Amino acid sequence: MHLTSPSSPRPQRVRLPRYAAIAGGAALLFGLLLTLVDHHWGPLARLDQGWTGGLHDVARGHAAWTASLLTMTALGGPTAMRILLALAAAWLWAIGARTLAGWTAAQAVVGWAAHRAAAALIARPRPSFADPVAHAAGPAFPSGHATASAITTAALVALVWPRAPRSGRIAACALAAGATVLIGFTRVALGVHWPSDILGGWFLAVAVLGSTTVVVELLRPGALSRDVRRVDWRTRPRVQSVLASTVPFPELPPPGKLHGEFEASDSDPR
Template structure:
């Protein structure tokens, strides 16, 4: 793909995903009343449900610990080593760049926005640090994205791969709401930022359009290398 078209592709991604994220960030930072009230209403309703269903709280704790940022980064590192040993070093570098860029952006945004987490008299879980965006939702989206776009060429039937990625990212974000440690908008922002970073870096690293990358992965040659 020509440089101009690649830049255009990245710009389209930015508009389609980063604009909603930026708008959400502005509304959160500005303490927009309707958003705050909506977040509070959902959080309170989910918290009351969680208190009545301690078994699901235990499942949420189990899930959120397994798919926490550092275990996901460790899994991504294993993927990088696997790619590097098979001399697919461009894909390996893309995974490192995507996970690092997303993680750094998430940490910086937490410090910039300084949003406090939900607070309850009878919390079912606790978490430290600022709230926006959700680091669990962000890193789950990043990890799901890099694993799908790297491993896609290996699988003949690709929709189950995308479905599995959506389930991991989706449920990881939802557990943070169930546990009462994030507002709903924190989780949505984490998902949006994760998708934006994966899409933008994939478009920047490859010489193809975003649609072929989504269909064939970041390195289609990986299919032949694993046969």
């Protein structure tokens, strides 16, 4: 999911049906999965028990592996993910991209509220072992780690997308997907979640991202796109300054033209 591109200011409203469809589809899949979990559907229950039991046996027999899982799951916890979103929102607010800052902060708040509400629906018990390698409190479905990590990584990718080249976008998406999958895997491997809990967290995250974007755009049409261009405008001089310092003899425009460009930038209504 990306918001817009500063070089191609296509109206955000054009993408609203797409975002609404993504949010609705993810919510539908989440509801279906929740129903299967609540009714203890046999094939899903066997898959959950097989994966969780097998991975927990591996963790129980390898202390170093378990320690690495505990470290990764701590770094990717909901609190750490929300701190990342809060820092991004604070920076956006500081440079004047207020709607984009609100959108970023809303991902953390709405994601937390949606997870709490969903977890209370069926209060699914967590896996139980005689000799557990890790402990976690609260209902199992959906996974809070999976929900928070998917929301955070997707939101951060959406923020860097407009300024990144094609290679940067591919790298950002690969890094975000890898981190999200890895965090989800640690929860199952440590025996504190079922695989369907992780899948449910991912579905819920997509629903939150899509629905939040639609609501913000309906309340403030075009504001997200304008803020993306504002971020581009506010950060471009610094980026160009760094790039210019690496060139021995940069080719500068005539002083009068350069002065005129600065005046135009200062009067930019965006």
